[in-house]
Amino acid sequence: MKNLLTNPQPSQSDYINAIVKLGSCVYEAAQVTPLQKMGKLSERLHNNIWIKREDRQPVNSFKLRGAYAMISSLSEEQKAAGVIAASAGNHAQGVALSAKQLGLKALIVMPQNTPSIKVDAVRGFGGEVLLHGANFDEAKAKAIELSKEKNMTFIPPFDHPLVIAGQGTLAMEMLQQVADLDYVFVQVGGGGLAAGVAILLKQFMPEIKIIGVESKDSACLKAALDKGEPTDLTHVGLFADGVAVKRIGDETFRLCKQYLDDMVLVDSDEVCAAMKDLFENVRAVAEPSGALGLAGLKNM
Template identity: 40%
Template sequence: MLELSDILEARERVRETSRHTPLEHSHTYSSMTGADVRLKLENFQRTGSFKIRGATNRIATLSESQKDAGVVTASAGNHAQGVALAATRSGVDSKIVMPEHAPISKVKATKNYGAEVVLAGQDYNEAAERAHEIEREESRTYVHAFDDEDVMAGQGTIGLEIIDDCPDVETVVVPIGGGGLISGIATAIKEQQPEARVIGVQADGASSAAKSLEKGERVSLDGVDTIADGIATRSVGEQTFPHIQEYVDEVVTVSDPEIAVALVYLLERSKTVVEGAGAVALAAVLFEKFDYAEDEVIVPALCGGNIDLNTLTNVIVRGLVETGRYLKIRTVLKDRPGALEDLLDVFTAHRANIYAIHHDRTSREVEMSDTEVEIELEMRGPDHVDAFLSALRDAGYEVDVLA
C-alpha cells in the first residue's frame, strides 16, 4: 500500500516540473451552498492537468537501461501530455497511444511536448491494449495512467499542498477515473488529518468505482459515455481500489448536465476554464450529492483544464439550457403575411431575445398552407422560460421544446 513517506519523497522529485497550484476561497460557491468552498486550481498546472506530477515521479524512478529503451503509455489526453513533457525533460523517448477520437487539442499538445502519438481504439481501454503490444514489441517501460504506486504518489502531492494551504480543511472532493488521483490525495489527507473526509466523484456514465464499492470488488463496465473524457475509464485500477476502500469516505456520481452547469458557472463566475473531468468535484458540491454542514470547509479539486474548443462550445450550450439561459423551440404558423409578426409580439411582450430564426415553408411535416419555424432564444432563467412557454401556449401556439 502507498504510504505518506512515498508521497513526501515524490514531492521532492516533482518540484522540477510541476507547480504548487493555487487554492482559493470562492465567495460565489460559498454563497450558493452555505459551505466554505475553496477551489484547488489544478487546472493551472503545467500541461493543464495534475498528470504531470505522477508522470514525473514515475519517470524519475526508471533505471538507466529503462530510460534508454524509452516509455510507452495510453491516455485520453492529460496523462499523455504529462508523460510526454516529463519524458522529454528527462531525455527519455516516449510513445503515446491515444483513442482514435481523442480531442484534437490534446493530440496536438502531446506531440508538441515531444512524444510520438499513435491513435488506436475507441476508448482508453482499447488504446491501452495497443500500448501494451508496443511495450512488448519495443521493450519499452509502460507508464500506467493510474494503476502504479509511483504515479499515485506523484498525484498525492496535491494532498500535501491542500493541507499546507488549508490546514482547517474538513472535506476534500476528488474526481475518480482509474483512481490514481484520489488514491494519492486520500492517502496524503488521511495520513495527516484522519478526521477530514475524502469524497470521490464519478460521472454517471462511467461509475465503476461506485459500483465496485457496492459489490466489494472491482467491477468493469461494458462501456463508458460521458462528456468528462478524462475520467471515462471502464474500471478502477487493481492497485488503486484498495486505497479507495481504505481512505475514501464516500463515492457519488454526477450527470453530464450537472457537469455542464458547473463548467458554465466556472467560466462565468470564476473566469476559469476546466474540462468535464475538472468540473465534477464542484458539480457534486453544487448539486448536494453528499451531505455537508453550513460553513464546512470543502475543497473541490479542479483537476484539469484541457477541453477541446468544439466540446467546450457544446457543453456551454448544454449548461445554458440547464440553467434556463438558452431555449430552442419549434412551432407551426399559417403561411400568410403577418403570422410571424404576431408570434414575435409574444416574444416582445415577454422580453425573449432572439438568437436565430429558421423559417421552413417546404417541410413535409406540416400542411402545405403552413410553415415551420425554429427559433433560438436567450432567456433569463427557468421561471422566465416557464412563463414564456405558457404565454405561447395560451396564445394558441403548439410549441415543441428542442433544447
Template identity: 40%
Template sequence: MLQLSDILEAEDRVRETSRRTPLQYSYTYSSMTDAEVHLKLENSQRTGAFKIRGATNRIATLSPSEKEAGVVTASAGNHAQGVALAATRAGVDATIVMPQHAPISKVKATRNYGAEVVLEGTDYSEAADRAHEIEREEGRTYLHAFDDEDVMAGQGTIGLEILEDCPDVDTVVVPIGGGGLISGIATAVKGKKPDARVIGVQAEGASSAAPSLEKGERVSLDGVDTIADGIATRSVGERTFPYIQERVDEVVTVSDPEIAMAIVHLLERSKTVVEGAGAVPLAAVLFEKFDYDEGETIVPALCGGNIDLNTLSNVIVRGLVETGRYLKIRTVLKDRPGSLEELLAILTAHQANIYAIHHDRTSRDVEMSDTEVEIELEMRGTDHVERFLADLRDEGYEVDVLA
C-alpha cells in the same frame, strides 16, 4: 501499500516539472452553500491537468537502463500530454499511442511536448493493445495512467499542497476515474490529518466505484456515457481499489446536467475554465450530494481544464438551459399577416430576448393554412421561463420546448 512517506518523497521529484497550483477561497460558492469553499485550481497545472505529477514521479523512479530504453503509454488526452512533457524534461524517449480519432488539438499538443505519437485503433482499448505490443517489441516501460503506486504518489502531492495552504480543511472532494488521483490525495490527507474527510465523485454515466464498494470487489461497466471524458473509465484500477476502500469516506455521483451547470458557474462566476472531470467535485458540493455542516471547510479539487472547444460550446448551452437562461420553443401559427406579430408581442411583454427565429411554411407536420415557428430565446431564469410558457399556453398556443 502506498504511505505518506512515499508522497513526501515524490514531492521533491514532482517539483522539478510541475507547478504548485493555487488554492483560492470562493466567496460565491461559500455563500451558495453556507460552507467555506476553497477551490484547488489544478486546471492551471502545466499541460492543463494533474497528470504531469504522476508521470514525473514514475519516470524519476525508472532505473538507468529503463530510462535508456524509453517509455510507452496509451492515452487520448491528459495522461498523454503529462507523460510527453515529463519524459522530455527527464531526457527519456517516449512513445504515446493515441486512438485514430483522438482530438487533433491533443495529438498536436502531445507531439509538441516531445513525444512520438502513434495513431492506432478506434478507442483507448485498441490503442492500449498496440502500446503493449510496442512495450514487448522495443523493451520500453509501460506507464499506466493510474494503476501504479508511483503514479499515485505523484498525484498525492496535490493533497500535501491542500493541507499546507488550508490546514483547517474538513473535507476534500476529488473526482474518480481509474482512482489514481484519489488514492494519492487520500493517502496524503489521511496521513497528515486523519480526521479530514475525502469524498470521491464519479459521473452517473461512468459510476463503477460505488457499486464496487457495495459488492466488495471491482465492478466493470459494459460502457460509459458522460461529458466528463477524463473520468470515463469502465472500472477503477486493481491497485487503486484497496486505497478507495480503506481511505475514502464516501463516493457519490453527479449527472451530466449538474456537471454542465458547474462548468458554467465556474466560467461565469470564477472566470475559470475546467473540463467535465474537473467540474464534478464542485457539482457534488453545489448539489449537496453528500452531507456537510454550515461553516465546514471544503476543498473541491478541480483536476483539469483541457476541454474541447466544441464540447465547451455544447456544455455552455446545456448549462444555460438547466438554469433557465436559454429556451428553444416550437409552435404553430396561422399563415396570415399579423400572426407572428401577435406572438412577438407576448415575447416583448415578457422581455424575452430573441437569439434566432425560423419561420417554416413547408413543414409536413402542419396544415397548409399554418406555419411552423422555432424561436431561440435568452431568458432570466427558470421562474421567468415558467411564467412565459404559461402565458403562451393561456393565449392558446401549443408549445413544444426543444431546449
C-alpha cells in the same frame, strides 16, 4: 521509494514516505497550484469553498504529477529505452512533457478518433504519437504490446503505486495552503488522484471527510464497491471523457475502499452547472471531468 516499485500493495507508511520524497523531484516538472476561494459560491452555500487550480499546470492537469513521479524513478537502463503510454488526453501530455524534461523518448498510443488538438498537444510536448484502435482499451493493449517488443516502460494512467503517490503531492500542498479543511471532494476516473489524496490526508488529518465523485454514466468505483471487487462497466458515457474509465484499477480500488469516506454520483446537468460556477467565480474554463468535484460538493 523502492517499496513502491517492487510491492504491488505498499503500506500507508510506504506511500507517505514516497509522497514526501517526491516533493523534492515532482516540481522539476509540475508546479505548486493555488487553492483558490470561490467567493460567490461560498456566500451562496454559506461555507468556504476552495478549488485546487490544477488547470494551471503546464499540461493543464494534475496528471503531470503522477507521470513525472514514475518516470523520474526509473532506472538508467529503463530511461535509456524510453517510455510508452496509452491515453486520449491529459495523461498523454503528462507523460510526453515528463519524458521531454528528463531527455527520454516517449511514444504515446492514442485512439484513432482522438481530436487533432489533443494529438497536436502531445506532439508539442515532444511525444511521438501512434494512432491505433477505436477506443482507449484497444490503444492500451497496443501500447502494452509495443512496450514488450521495444523494451520500453509502460506508464499506466492511474493503477501504479508511484503514479498514485505522485498525485498525492497535490494533497500535501492543500494542507499547507488551508489548515481547516472539513471535506475534500475529488473526482474519480481510474482512481489514482482520489487514492493519492485520500491516503495522504487520512494520515495527517484523519478528521477530514474525503468524498469521491463519479459521473453516473462512468461509475466504475461505485460498481466495484457494490460488487466487492473491480468489475467492467458495460457502457461508459463520454461527456466527462477525462473520467470515462471502464474498470477501476486494482490498487486504486483497494485504497479508495479503505480511505474514502463516501461516494457521490452526479449527472451531466450537475457537471455543467459546476463548470458555469467555476467560470463565474474564478474565471476557470474547466473540462467536464475537472468540474466533477465541485458538482459533487453541490450535490451533498
